[in-house]
Amino acid sequence: MKTKMLLAATTAGVMLAGSVLASTLDDVRARGKLNCIINTGLAGFAAPDDKGNWTGFDVDFCKAVAAATLGDSSKVSYTTATGKTRFTKLAAGEGEILSRNTTWTFSRDVDLSQTFVGVSYYDGQGFMVPKKLGVKSAKDLDGASVCIQTGTTTELNLAEYFSANKMKYNPVPIETNSEAQELYKAGRCDVYTTDASGLYATMSSFDNPNDHMVLPEIVSKEPLGPVVRHGDDQWADIVAWTLRAMLAGEELGITSANVKSLAGKDNKNKEINRLLGKDPLQGLSKLGLSADWAVNIISQVGNYAEVFENNLGMSTPLKIARGANQLHRDGGLYYIPPIK
Amino acid sequence: MTYLHNIWRNEKSREIIIQIFVLLCIGWLLSWLISNVDANFKALGKDISFEFLFIPAGYDINQYLIDYNNRDSHLRAGIVGLLNTGLVAFFGIILATFLGVTIGIIRLSKNWLASKIAYWYVEFTRNVPILLHILLWHGIIINTLPHPKKAINFADVSFLSNRGFYIPKPLTENGIELVYLFFVIGIIFSILFFKYAKKKQDLTGVQYPVFWINLSVIITLPLIAFFLSGMPISLEIPVLKGFNFRGGMYMSPELAALTFALGIYTAAFIAEIVRAGILAVDKGQKEAAESIGLRPSKVMNLVILPQARRVIIPPLTSQYLNLTKNSSLAIAIGYMDLVATLGGISLNQTGREMETMVIVMLIYLSVSLSISAFMNWYNNRVKLVGR
Numbered sequence: 001m002k003t004k005m006l007l008a009a010t011t012a013g014v015m016l017a018g019s020v021l022a023s024t025l026d027d028v029r030a031r032g033k034l035n036c037i038i039n040t041g042l043a044g045f046a047a048p049d050d051k052g053n054w055t056g057f058d059v060d061f062c063k064a065v066a067a068a069t070l071g072d073s074s075k076v077s078y079t080t081a082t083g084k085t086r087f088t089k090l091a092a093g094e095g096e097i098l099s100r101n102t103t104w105t106f107s108r109d110v111d112l113s114q115t116f117v118g119v120s121y122y123d124g125q126g127f128m129v130p131k132k133l134g135v136k137s138a139k140d141l142d143g144a145s146v147c148i149q150t151g152t153t154t155e156l157n158l159a160e161y162f163s164a165n166k167m168k169y170n171p172v173p174i175e176t177n178s179e180a181q182e183l184y185k186a187g188r189c190d191v192y193t194t195d196a197s198g199l200y201a202t203m204s205s206f207d208n209p210n211d212h213m214v215l216p217e218i219v220s221k222e223p224l225g226p227v228v229r230h231g232d233d234q235w236a237d238i239v240a241w242t243l244r245a246m247l248a249g250e251e252l253g254i255t256s257a258n259v260k261s262l263a264g265k266d267n268k269n270k271e272i273n274r275l276l277g278k279d280p281l282q283g284l285s286k287l288g289l290s291a292d293w294a295v296n297i298i299s300q301v302g303n304y305a306e307v308f309e310n311n312l313g314m315s316t317p318l319k320i321a322r323g324a325n326q327l328h329r330d331g332g333l334y335y336i337p338p339i340k
Numbered sequence: 341m342t343y344l345h346n347i348w349r350n351e352k353s354r355e356i357i358i359q360i361f362v363l364l365c366i367g368w369l370l371s372w373l374i375s376n377v378d379a380n381f382k383a384l385g386k387d388i389s390f391e392f393l394f395i396p397a398g399y400d401i402n403q404y405l406i407d408y409n410n411r412d413s414h415l416r417a418g419i420v421g422l423l424n425t426g427l428v429a430f431f432g433i434i435l436a437t438f439l440g441v442t443i444g445i446i447r448l449s450k451n452w453l454a455s456k457i458a459y460w461y462v463e464f465t466r467n468v469p470i471l472l473h474i475l476l477w478h479g480i481i482i483n484t485l486p487h488p489k490k491a492i493n494f495a496d497v498s499f500l501s502n503r504g505f506y507i508p509k510p511l512t513e514n515g516i517e518l519v520y521l522f523f524v525i526g527i528i529f530s531i532l533f534f535k536y537a538k539k540k541q542d543l544t545g546v547q548y549p550v551f552w553i554n555l556s557v558i559i560t561l562p563l564i565a566f567f568l569s570g571m572p573i574s575l576e577i578p579v580l581k582g583f584n585f586r587g588g589m590y591m592s593p594e595l596a597a598l599t600f601a602l603g604i605y606t607a608a609f610i611a612e613i614v615r616a617g618i619l620a621v622d623k624g625q626k627e628a629a630e631s632i633g634l635r636p637s638k639v640m641n642l643v644i645l646p647q648a649r650r651v652i653i654p655p656l657t658s659q660y661l662n663l664t665k666n667s668s669l670a671i672a673i674g675y676m677d678l679v680a681t682l683g684g685i686s687l688n689q690t691g692r693e694m695e696t697m698v699i700v701m702l703i704y705l706s707v708s709l710s711i712s713a714f715m716n717w718y719n720n721r722v723k724l725v726g727r
Binding site for chain 1: 383384385386398410479482503582583593594671674676684685687688689
């Protein structure tokens with residue numbers, strides 16, 4: 001009788017643990033920390049600084065979500081993932097957000113049951129070659145050995161581009177960016193291909209960045225953005241609107257420097273008031289966020305332009321131009337829904 | 341009650357009861373695991389489906405033993421990967437066996453220096469993780485060998501560079517059938533001659549140099565046919581064109597590094613197994629063989645090794661299995677084996693981690709079991725028959 005009860009109790013315990021699913025926001029609040037899945041190391045996007053703290057564009061986005069939900073951008077713990085393990089890690093609950101330059105594609109969105117909440121960086125696949133090779137265009141690459149970072153959309157784009165141009169190549173697939181860099185430097189391959197942003201990041205970490213160049217051809221569309229698990233719409237909305245709040249910040253001229261003073265007064269532009277919590281924003285409570293959510297994001301992390309410039313812009317070794325990653329009014333692709 | 345009591349007291353029935361209980365526990369655990377996976381997959385909105393195996397893979401593979409291009413299915417990409425695994429395991433096993441047996445014998449040599457060198461080889465190699473061996477060899481090959489434009493040139497037909505070792509590729513033309521035919525005849529002759537020579541030796545004690553005669557027959561016959569039919573083989577010589585060599589056959593740096601690393605690492609274990617096997621043969625056997633005047637090489641080949649083999653084969657089998665399974669570390673240097681194709685890129689492109697992993701595991705399991713079955717068969721042939 002006793003064993004039977006014990007057995008029943010264990011079974012019930014196991015079932016209970018499996019079936020009770022609190023909302024993601026409640027989990028994060030109860031833990032007091034946001035778990036964020038990032039790259040194993042890509043300068044400008046996610047890389048440890050000299051003090052061992054993770055910094056970068058993707059890291060700052062994690063911080064922004066922590067600022068919005070917990071009011072403190074430092075309350076994030078990071079888990080790294082390779083291109084291969086990232087979706088498994090997200091699905092297994094090792095993080096609430098996958099913020100790791102992940103390309104939004106149909107099959108990933110639909111077949112893998114992930115939710116892509118938006119685009120944080122418009123990218124495309126490019127090729128990097130040593131200048132001394134004398135190659136001026138990707139069309140000259142017939143017969144080349146190409147280092148590829150596997151576990152990405154890169155292999156497919158590469159295969160399609162070379163078939164379409166009736167060229168041959170010798171693929172050398174590599175698991176992580178750092179290993180691929182070593183092979184490229186040792187001359188195992190003539191070309192290194194991945195998203196152009198990744199190429200600039202890789203190049204910036206070389207001893208002589210000027211000996212290498214990114215070819216003009218961009219062979220694919222790579223809209224990169226944060227990903228969350230399917231099925232929690234509230235959480236997906238929080239992450240999506242965090243990104244939009246950063247973009248709205250740039251659009252409305254709210255920066256980390258002036259956000260506190262703008263939040264304290266009644267602005268002429270009522271959209272600023274609504275974003276910063278001066279005027280009510282209908283439905284904010286449904287997201288479970290407090291009125292100062294956007295103030296926290298912009299004051300602690302910055303608006304989109306600030307985050308971009310700090311991590312990737314002209315003042316950094318990467319020197320990436322904004323290009324498509326500007327607001328619509330400046331000729332870029334960001335056109336965000338109004339905050340009302 | 342006393343009846344039940346007696347069942348528990350009876351040793352035999354008690355054993356059965358315990359076994360049934362343990363079996364039930366294992367069954368419960370398994371069914372719980374499966375239902376848990378099922379429930380979690382449902383919760384994530386995922387299903388289990390193997391349809392992805394038949395859609396085009398879309399990626400290219402740099403080494404294929406059967407025809408492959410990026411429009412072929414994931415299944416075919418997996419088979420290409422499996423064959424690459426087989427290829428590196430095959431080369432690795434040959435290298436490991438050859439090196440291991442040699443070093444195991446040297447280790448027992450009376451020559452102090454030779455014995456110590458073998459000792460340090462074994463101690464160093466087997467105490468460094470295999471992954472480091474692989475990375476080391478790959479690093480050495482791609483960093484020390486020259487770029488294709490400055491490749492080491494062997495008589496303008498073979499080239500060694502950090503993109504691989506290129507050799508001419510034989511292309512067959514009309515009339516090649518005669519060469520094949522003579523080759524088969526040579527093989528058949530060799531088998532018959534071997535049997536004849538053995539019989540003769542058993543009856544009269546006369547020995548023929550069987551090995552050399554057979555070797556020259558197998559080489560000479562096809563060679564005669566080759567010239568008779570007007571030299572129907574031409575060579576495709578690799579030439580430097582653009583970035584790389586084109587044409588010919590080549591061994592990639594990844595395949596070479598993996599073969600060396602797996603072979604050299606496993607050889608250290610095999611050397612120890614061989615040493616133990618030889619030491620297990622009673623030294624009276626060696627003394628007896630020497631006393632009838634056999635040369636040291638004959639003592640080793642005819643008396644010691646055949647007896648040591650019985651001790652060596654079972655642990656040797658497990659080293660072959662280890663080597664084959666260790667080849668899955670190929671992914672570290674970008675060699676496209678089964679784990680890199682089906683368990684790597686296909687997994688990524690399709691997102692079917694459960695399905696691909698199950699297939700890859702089943703394939704490794706069946707490969708290992710086949711090697712094991714073959715070695716067991718061989719072991720049964722050579723083991724001491726009890727009388």
